[in-house]
Amino acid sequence: MSLLTSLARLRALDEGIAQPIATVRHCHVSARPMVFIPLKLSGEAAAPLAAMLGTDRDEPRLLVVPQPRNRDLRFAWAAELAGVLVPYIETFLASTETVARKNADPYERAVDAPQLVLPNRAGVAFTRLLGRSTRFRSLDGPYPVPMGVPLLGRWLTYFAERAAYPGSSLTLCATDELGRHWASGQSALEDANLAALVSWITEGPNDDAEDPLIWPPAGPATDPGFDAEVLAPAIESESAERVTEALRTQLAPTWRLMWRALDLLRGLREGAGVAQRWEQDRASFSGMAAQVTEGGPPQARRDGAIAAAARLARMERAQAAYDVQRAYDDPLIMAEYRLTGEAFAGEVVENDPDNTEGEGRSRKLRPLVVIKTDDPVRLAPGTALGTPERRGQGAQLVSARDGLVTIKITKGMGRAKTPAPGSVPEVGERVCYTSLTDDFQGSPALPDPEATPWTHGGPPQTYVPTDEDAQEEWS
C-alpha cells in the first residue's frame, strides 16, 4: 500500500464512504461469469458442506451435502458440482481462433474463456483444497468416484492457481478486486469481509456487516452460532430438506452481494491493458484444455525444483508487467510513481523538434522537449523514459531542475528526417513521463527437469497414478 492509498483510506474514514483509488477497471469482467460460493464443514480440512453457484443472478444453483461426514455423499456432491462447472467450462472450447507465433507452430486460442468469481481469499484457498482432494481420484478400481470428479479436481486446481497469477482474471476474488479499486475506511483485515467492504463502497460503514445474523459470513467457514443452533440439529434430524433450507439462508445474502460487487466493477470503464491480459488468460485456458484432452496427468502435489523456479519467474514477470500496465492505464496509479519521483507530469513549455546529435552518417534526430512540472522529480540524467500518451515512444532525461525537465526523444518518431506528425509533444500539451517501462524480460535459462542438479533434489520422479492416490481417505 502506498501513501496515496493510505490518504484515501483516511479520507474514506472521514467522509464515511469509500474513496476511489483507480480511475479505470483493471480486471476483466466476463459477460457470463460463474459465481461460486463454497461452504465447508468447520474443523475439517476440505469437507464440503454446500455451494451456491451459477451464471444467472436470478437462478442460483444450490448444492448441499446433507450429511457432511458421509464420504459417498461428498463425492456425490462433487459429481453434481462437476455437472455444473465442467459443461460451463466446455462451452468456451467450441469457438477458437488460430494464432501465429514467431519460431513456433501456430496454435488454437479460445475466443472467450470461463471466469470463476469467489467471495474472498479463503474461498480461493478452499477451492484449491477441493481440487487437491478430487483430482487424483479414479473412476474405477477399489474406490471409484462418479464420472467427472477427477476432471473437476483438475479444473478447480487450475482456477485456484490462476488466482495467484498477477493480472489474471480467470479467477476473481471479489474482496481483492474491490479493494484494488476502492479504499475503505477500515483495515485490510476487515476488508476481507465482503459485506463490510461492499457496504463501505455503496452506502458507508455499517456494523451490521459483522453481525452473522444479518450478514452471514461469505464462507467458506460458517458462523459457529449457526453451526450450533441451526445446522447441527438439522443434520441430526436427517432431513435433507431442512439442511438445504438452513444453508440457503447462509448463502443467499452473499449471492446477492457477489452480483452487487460485479455490478460495481462493471460500472468502471475498462483499462487499456485489460484486453491484452485477458488474451493471455485465454491462451493459458486453451493450453490447460489441450493438456486435459491429450490425457496429461493431474497437476503434481508439489512442483519439482525446475517447475517451481520456472513458475516463480513467470509470476515475477507477470507482476512487473501488471504493475507497469496499470500505471500506464490509470493516472491515479501513475500518481503513486509521481509521488515517489519515478514519474512526472506537466505542461510542455518549449520544444525543438528538429534537434539532432552527431555529424554525417551518425547524425540522429533527437527532438528536445521542456516540461514544467510540480512533481518532485528524482531521476538521474540519462534515465530511459516512457510515456502513457505515446506508447511506442522512448525518451531520455537530459536535465531536471527548478520544476523544469528537459528530455530528448530517442524512439518512435518515424524514419524520416523530421519527426512524424504528432510524435513530438506540442507546446501547451499535458504529458507524463516515467522511468517505469514494460521492457521484455527473457525467461531465465533453466535446465531440463531431467537435468535437475543434486543440490535441488535431482530429477523429479515422473508421476505414475497409483491406487493409493485414488484411495486417499477423505474423512
Place this chain on the structure above:
Amino acid sequence: MNRLDALRGTTPQKPHDARAIAALAANPGCSRRALMDGAGIDKDAAARHLGFPAPFGQSPFAITRGNAFEALVKADGCAELLRMLRDLLGLPIAEVAYHDVENVGAHLRHTHTRTLIDRAVRQEDAGTVYDHPLFTLDIAGHTAYLEPDVVAFQLGGRFHIVEIKSFAVIDGQADPAAVAAAARQAAVYVLALRGLLAELGHDPLRVSHEVVLVCPENFANRPVATLVDVRRELAVLRRQLTRMTTLDRLLDGLPDDLTFDLLPGEDGLPTRPVAELADAVRGAAARYAPDCLSTCDLCFFCRDEARQEGASDLLGRHVRDELGGVASVGEVLGLADGTRDAAAGQEEIARLLRNAERLRRECLT
C-alpha cells in the same frame, strides 16, 4: 491489599490458560491488556457487560473433530503417538510407561506431576508419557495453573512437549497462522516445564525447545508428527512475562481508586453500571490494532474507542507507519489540505501529504 487485587475487586479471578498466556505476546504495547490480564480479569465477561461481546466462537463440529482426533492419537496408551515419535526422533523407544495424571484428584495433580517428573529425571529410566499433566507458571505474581491437553514425553531424562492439533497438514503444508498459534501455546508449556525442573533443582534445558506437533495428514484422520522449533516464541514469551511482573510502573500511572470490578451479584452476573465500568476501562490506555480482532476479547470496545478518537490506528499499523506516526485522522487530513501547519518534525510527512492530496485531486477531477 495488593494493587492488582484491588483492580479486580470482588470479581473472581479468571485462570489463565495457555491460549491466554500465548496471546499476551500478540500486542505487547497495550497497557490495558497487560493490566487486565495481570489482575486476572475475565475480559470476555467485561466485554459482554460493556455491550461489545467478543466475536469469537467455536463450532461444535470443530470441537467434535478435535476431540475425536485427540482420542485417536492417545488411544491404547498413546500407541499411535509412540509410533510417530520413534520415526521422528529416531529413538529406540521400546517400552514406555504411560501415566495419566488425571487419575488423581484435581488438587493433587500438580504435586503428582512434580513427583513423577522428579522421579523420571533422577532415575533416567525408560521412556515415559505423561498425559494431562498440570503445570504452573507465575504470571505477575500469581500462580497460573495450566492444564494442557498435551502430553510430555521423556526419554533418558530429556523431555519433549507434544501438542495435538486438529488442523490438517496437506502435502507437507499447513495453515501458517494455525501453526504459529500452536507454537506460541507449546512455548508456554515448555516454559512451565522448564520452570518445574529448575524448581526441582534439575537442569531446565532438559526440556527440548523442539516441540512435537501432531496433526491430521492430508484429508484423512491419520496423524502425522513434525518437530517445531519454538525458541523465538520462548524468547517473546519470557520478555512479556518479565514485563508483566513489572506492572508496578503501569500501576503507578493509574488513579488510586481505579478498579475493573464487575461487582458480580449472587447469580454471578455483573451488576456494575456499564458507563462506570467503561470509564474505568478507558482509564488504562489501550493500543488498538486491527490484529486485536483475532486475539483479544475487548477488541470491539477498543475499536469503538479508536473510532471516537479518530485514531489512524484503526487502519492498521502499516498505514500508521506510512503516515510517519501522525496519530489522528483530522491531523493527517489537515496537513494534506494545508489547513494545518506542520509541527516540528512533521515537515517531511506534511510535504508528502500535500503532494499526495494535490495528485489525488488532479486525477479525480
